Amino acid sequence: MIKLITGKKGTGKTKILIDQINDAVKATAGNVVCVEKGSTVRYSISRKVRWCDTEYYAIEGYDTFYGFIAGLLASNYDITHIYIDGIFRIGGRDYDAFGKLLEKLDKLTGDDVSVIFTVSADDSELPESVKQFLK
Numbered sequence: 001m002i003k004l005i006t007g008k009k010g011t012g013k014t015k016i017l018i019d020q021i022n023d024a025v026k027a028t029a030g031n032v033v034c035v036e037k038g039s040t041v042r043y044s045i046s047r048k049v050r051w052c053d054t055e056y057y058a059i060e061g062y063d064t065f066y067g068f069i070a071g072l073l074a075s076n077y078d079i080t081h082i083y084i085d086g087i088f089r090i091g092g093r094d095y096d097a098f099g100k101l102l103e104k105l106d107k108l109t110g111d112d113v114s115v116i117f118t119v120s121a122d123d124s125e126l127p128e129s130v131k132q133f134l135k
Contacts, residue, residue: 001106001109001110001111001113001114001115002102002105002106002109002115002116002117002133003114003115003116003117003133003135004116004117004118004119004130004133004134004135005017005116005117005118005119006118006119006121006122006123006126006134007119007120007121007122008120008121008122009120013085013118013119013120014040014041014085014086014118016118017041017083017085017116017118018041018044018045020083020116021034021041021045021046021049021081021083022045022046024080024081024083024114025045025046025048025049028080028081029080030078030079030080030081031050031076031078031079031080031081032046032048032049032050032079032080032081032082032083033049033050033051033052033072033079033081033082033083034049034050034051034052034082034083034084034085035052035054035068035069035082035083035084035085035090036051036052036053036054036084036085036086036090037053037054037055037086037089037090038053038055038089039053040085040086041085052068052072054068054090059090060090060091061091061092062091062092062094062097062098062100062101065087065090065091065101066101066104066105069082069105069108069115070108073108073109073113079113080112080113080114081113081114081115081116082109082113082114082115082116083116084115084116084117084118085118086118086120087117087118087119088119088120088121095121095125095126095127095129095130096127096129098119098130099127099128099129099130100129102129102130102133103129106133
């Protein structure tokens with residue numbers, strides 16, 4: 001299941017994400033993963049969360065990012081939640097490529113894994129391929 005937290009820079013998306021991460025850790029029997037570029041969120045989340053910095057793994061672009069997420073899921077079937085902060089800092093501001101990534105991840109994860117992104121854009125800026133994942 002794909003979920004998006006949208007809004008312009010400075011609207012509190014990361015704070016919402018941090019709260020959701022910490023709530024998920026308390027509620028799930030599975031594993032929670034947080035992916036970001038840099039370490040903005042790292043010290044605000046539970047130590048039980050598997051934290052990954054895309055810079056460390058040299059992840060750039062949506063194809064590389066998809067491979068990284070697929071690898072995480074292949075190596076650990078107990079992952080229930082994946083949180084991604086600042087997807088446009090990782091993959092770039094190509095809305096169509098982002099829409100294709102979401103469709104591929106939705107097929108990969110189905111209803112077994114929740115994948116939550118922060119997206120620095122207003123809903124009105126996003127194409128239909130992305131808007132379909134707004135909930």
